[in-house]
Amino acid sequence: MADLAPTPNRRDWFAILLLLAVLAVVPPIAEAVGQPFAIKVASRVVVFAIAAVGLNLVLGFGGMVSLLHAGLFGVGGYVIGILAWHDFNGEALHLGPIAYAGTGNLLISLPLAVLVSAGAAALMGVVSLRTNGAYFIMITLAFNQMLYYLGVALQKYGGEDGLQIQGDLSLAGLDPSKRLVYFYVSLAALAVVMVLVQRLVGSRFGMVLRATAQNERRVKALGIPPTRYRLTAFALSGGIAGLAGALMASGQQFISPADMSWVRSGDLVVMCVLGGLTTVWGPVLGAALFLLLELGLSSLTNAWQLPFGLIVIGMAVWLHDGLIGAIRRWVQS
Amino acid sequence: MRRLLLAATMAAGCVVAANAADAPIKIGFISTFSGPGGVLGQELLDGFNLGLESTGGTLGGRKVEVIQADDQAKPDVGRQLADKMVESDHVQIITGVNFSNVMLAIAKPTLDAGVFVISPNAGQSQQAGKACNPHYFSTSFQNDVPAEAIGMYMTNKGIKRVYLLAPNYPAGKDSLAGFKMGFKGDVVGEVYTGFTQLDYAAEIAQIRAAKPDAVYFFYPGGLGINFVKQYAQAGMKTEVPLFGPSFSFDQTVLPAMGDAALGAYASAFWNEHYDNAASKKFVTDFEAKYHRLPAPYAAQAYDTARMLDAALKSIGGKIEDKPAFQKALETVKFDSVRGKFRFNTNHYPIQDYYLTEAVKDDKGRVVMAMKELIAADLADPYVQDCHMPAASN
Amino acid sequence: MSLPLFLEQTLNGVQLGVMLFLMSAGLTLVFGIMNLINLAHGALYMLGAFIAATVADKSGSFLLGAVVAVVATAAIGALLEVALLRRFYHRSHLDQVLVTFGLILVFNQVTQLIWGAVPMRFNLPDAVAGSIELFPGMNYPVFRLVILGVGLVVGLLLYVMIMRTRIGMWVRAGASNRAMASAIGVNVEMVFIGVFAAGAALAGLAGLMAGPILAVQVGMGEPVLILALVVTVIGGIGSINGALVAAIMIGLIDTFGRVLLSPALGSMVIFLAMAVILAWKPKGLFPVHG
CATH class of the missing domain: 3.40.50.2300 (Response regulator)
Structure with a gap:
């Protein structure tokens, strides 16, 4: 990651709009050709794309390889699940002196999920950011495993089996278990996240963040405290991952520790690298490629990991900036 | 507009039902085929295929199409596969699931869509108790x-x-x-x-x-x-x-x-040296085909296929008639490898x-x-x- | 906890630590010298166990199985280096993670296609299969003592080789300054192939030593990879003695954590320890570079 991610430009805005537009027309096309299931696949792509875009804020722009993001994704999901559980079972949630009845109203629980996962990210970020490079990878892995085992230890909420959300969830009168509602709500969230991150990395904050990834000492010499910037980015990125997890839990009405395993963290990193780290929208392509390949190959053969692995290796060898690198070269030629 | 669409799909559904007797029965087989749990999926699938072979590749006289997929032992992947099979492949039964946590993610949405779920292994307590469902059956055991x-x-x-x-x-x-x-x-x-x-x-x-x-x-x-x-x-x-x-x-x-x-x-409830005719035939056939001894997973899946066949035979293969199919399963009689087999009122076996x-x-x-x-x-x-x-x- | 039990658990902890050291020695070597994160280390470990189990089963000789496995994993390692991984020394850590992640998938699937999904048999020769009475009332499995011995010998050999021999000097020279090392006549290319093959052989050795104790099955490498990464990082990347100290420390923490703490805490005690150590010493216990 020697290359400083370039300052976002007008072409990036165009790409973001194009991607959102392409995703937005998936449902009508899917219904027209009689493949409504495609909408669910697209929803899954959108949700993971949100997490990947969030991760890439620290990965591509901050040079921090985090393996904590599946854990934070899960935290977001569990906030939705646990609040809905208490609402459904009519049992108040006691957090120290506070007693809360729980809720299935996503207007309340979604922001809470973002806040809690951002808070968790900030807390773990304070410790993790003392390290660098491979040490940072490993300490975030450690925290991810702790979150994972925490999920397993939540016997009340299903432990390893996971938590089935039984009550009804609602979002301002909309029902997220309806596939079209769920898709467009998720897509709207992706749009907000992409616009936010795109503006952020273009701002002074983004410039400092990208500079710390390149040369921390020089940033320090300018009198800017790099850790504060990195920590802010890390918390924000964690909040976005939490949002993705919360959306997934709402759509599937299910969340489990399996969603928090370190392998899933690795999957998110792979999505970012496959798509390309130097833009905000690259990880969206990466998430789509990863999930579609996984689904497509595994419905062809049970030995799908072989072709999947070979494709990943091939992309690592030949595509230096992931898919966006290939697209850029194709556009230029 | 929506009501019109609904009417159209219902009409289309009637057409499908009319032609149903010729169409193959579609079964979604979701199991773990990769990673350390991969051996379970393989056992279950081998047992199931052998069971189908023993009924001539048909269930209740109708052709069968089995669509299989790897859940990677991940609940969300299993859920996606179940959605795909229900909505895109229009399966009538989902089976194969080995892990309880995957089954928990799959069961509710699949049952809500009106598709039968037959667990050949996962034996979680939820579906045996409060969450029991007319269309959910277990051919294995409760944990x-x-x-x-x-x-x-x-x-x-x-x-x-x-x-x-x-x-x-x-x-x-x-x-x-x-x-x-x-x-x-x-x-x-x-x-x-x-x-x-x-x-x-x-x-x-x-x-x-x-x-x-x-x-x-x-x-x-x-x-x-x-x-x-x-x-x-x-x-x-x-x-x-x-x-x-x-x-x-x-x-x-x-x-x-x-x-x-x-x-x-x-x-x-069964072992590879169990002394009854159905079990002996199963073990012999399994060894001949796969060159190893079967585990109970394979036996459970073998029984699943043969149970489906027996139940469907009793209703002339009409899996589309869901209340009749449910009733046929509840009272099914077949040569189980475990000698005797019957369902309890919660659709888990008594054995x-x-x-x-x-x-x-x-x-x-x-x-x-x-x-x-x-x-x-x-x-x-x-x-x-x-x-x-x-x-x- | 009585004193004999305490002693036995301490021995268990040290022995687990030495096993972890075997698993991480090759990883830290390649990581430290070539600056390559090789996630496929766990896959090489798995291959070591499968090859040794197969050869031992067919020939009836554990020793032959061990030799073949070590040679084969070294050869596979050398091949990987030449055909693929040498292009990644100067790429980012992320690209390395990506390519070796792909390798894990490929190795796992190929292993399943060759050997099937059913876990393999890997029996010990009778001489080391049983247990002996270390002191009254305490039987200890002989093979675990063998692991202890092999691990300590490997540690010593690696240390002597890197610090005291000409080969070690070349390796250190190539790692710190490629151009300079080439200029003074070191064939850096060959040295790197050699180091990578040695790292792979160490993975294979760890696999074949763990095989008789653990389940030899597809995917057995991943949980071990995590532990090996933990040890490597706590010890300080590239430090062999750091890896040994960290491995034994983790072995003891894990053993006593499991016995004394609640199961939920027991599972995460290793990761808790790693987080604390890295928060305190961000470059591990024995930092190699600065």
Whole structure:
């Protein structure tokens, strides 16, 4: 990651709009050709794309390889699940002196999920950011495993089996278990996240963040405290991952520790690298490629990991900036 | 507009139903085919395919199309596959699922869509109790029951002090809870270990210090191989006998355990040397086709295919008539490899449990030999929480 | 906890630590010298176990199985280096993670296609299969003592080789300054192939030593990879003695954590320890570079 991610430009805005537009027309096309299931696949792509875009804020722009993001994704999901559980079972949630009845109203629980996962990210970020490079990878892995085992230890909420959300969830009168509602709500969230991150990395904050990834000492010499910037980015990125997890839990009405395993963290990193780290929208392509390949190959053969692995290796060898690198070269030629 | 669309789809549905008798029955087979759990999916699929072969590739006289997919032991992946099979492939049955947590993610949405779910292995308590469903059936067992059976056996044998071990997850806790329902002696140690744990030296040392009369453990797959090998190497096998559920000692793990398993006991509703005609034919055919002995997973899946065939035959193959198909399953009669088989009111089996012991057969392979009947017609305890809703479409 | 039990658990902890050291020695070597994160280390470990189990089963000789496995994994390692991984020395850590992640998938699937999904048999020769009485009332598995011995010998050999021999000097020279090392006549290319092959052979050795204790099955490498990464990082990347100290420390923490703490805490105690150590010493216990 020697290359400083370039300052976002007008072409990036165009790409973001194009991607959102392409995703937005998936449902009508899917219904027209009689493949409504495609909408669910697209929803899954959108949700993971949100997490990947969030991760890439620290990965591509901050040079921090985090393996904590599946854990934070899960935290977001569990906030939705646990609040809905208490609402459904009519049992108040006691957090120290506070007693809360729980809720299935996503207007309340979604922001809470973002806040809690951002808070968790900030807390773990304070410790993790003392390290660098491979040490940072490993300490975030450690925290991810702790979150994972925490999920397993939540016997009340299903432990390893996971938590089935039984009550009804609602979002301002909309029902997220309806596939079209769920898709467009998720897509709207992706749009907000992409616009936010795109503006952020273009701002002074983004410039400092990208500079710390390149040369921390020089940033320090300018009198800017790099850790504060990195920590802010890390918390924000964690909040976005939490949002993705919360959306997934709402759509599937299910969340489990399996969603928090370190392998899933690795999957998110792979999505970012496959798509390309130097833009905000690259990880969206990466998430789509990863999930579609996984689904497509595994419905062809049970030995799908072989072709999947070979494709990943091939992309690592030949595509230096992931898919966006290939697209850029194709556009230029 | 929406109502119009609905009317159109209903009309289309009628057309489909009219042609249904010619169309193949579609079955979604979701199981774990990759990673350490991959052996389970393979056993289940091999058993299921063999069962289909034995019915001439048809169920109730109709052709069958099996669509299989790998859930990677991840609940969300399983859920996506189930959605795809229900909505895109229009399957009528989903089966194959081996892990409880994957089944929990799949069951509700699939059943809500009106598709039958037949579990050939996953034996979670939820669907046996409060969440029981007219369209959900289990052809295996409920997780607590094999453990309860071995607890009963140990009580009968006058074993006083046992030491319990299980991984720290719900199926492990269910298993130890089930054991304690059947066992009336003292539990001198109850240990929950990490479920990716490799080394058990520390636990084995604690067992040795506690000096129990017997050890009961619940370790499926690789965990069980690790534990049993290390237990034998520590010289503990001759000091304190090992007891486990059938899937801690079956043909997916026994070849790898080898001599380390000899002398261990398990509770089982079926084993590879079970003495009845259906079972003998199954084992012979399985060995001829796949060149290995089958595990109970394969037997459960084999039974699943043959049970579906018998139930569908009784209603002329009309799987589209869901209340009739449900009724046919509830009262199904077929030659089960476990001798007798019937469903309880919660659609989980009531079956006999036997004690089996790991011995060497005449070819030098480690197998489970049938010793004695522990309990006849054993049912799970969750059935009392199940208020089966009336049949529905 | 009585004194004999305490001693036995301490021995268990040290022995687990030495096994972890075997698993991480090759990883830290390649990581430290070539600056390559090789996630496929766990896959090489798995291959070592499968090859040794197969050869031992067919020939009846554990020793032959061991030799073949070590040679084969070294050869596979050398091949991987030449055909693929040498292009990644100067790429980002992320690209390395990506390519070796792909390798894990490929190796796992190929292993399943060749050997099937059912775990393999891997029996010990009778001489080391049983247990001996170390002191009254305490039987200890002989093979675990063998692992202890092999691990300590490997540690010593690696240390002597890197610090005291000409080969070690080349390796250190190539790692710190490629151009300079080439200029003074070191064939850096060959040295790197050699180091990578040695790292792979160490993975294979760890696999074949763990095989008789653990389940030899597809995917057995991943949980071990995590532990090895933990040890490597706590010890300080590239430090062999750091890896040994960290491995034994983790072995002891894990053993006593499991016995004394609640199961939920027991599972995460290793990761808790790693987080604390890295928060305190961000470059591990024995930092190699600055």
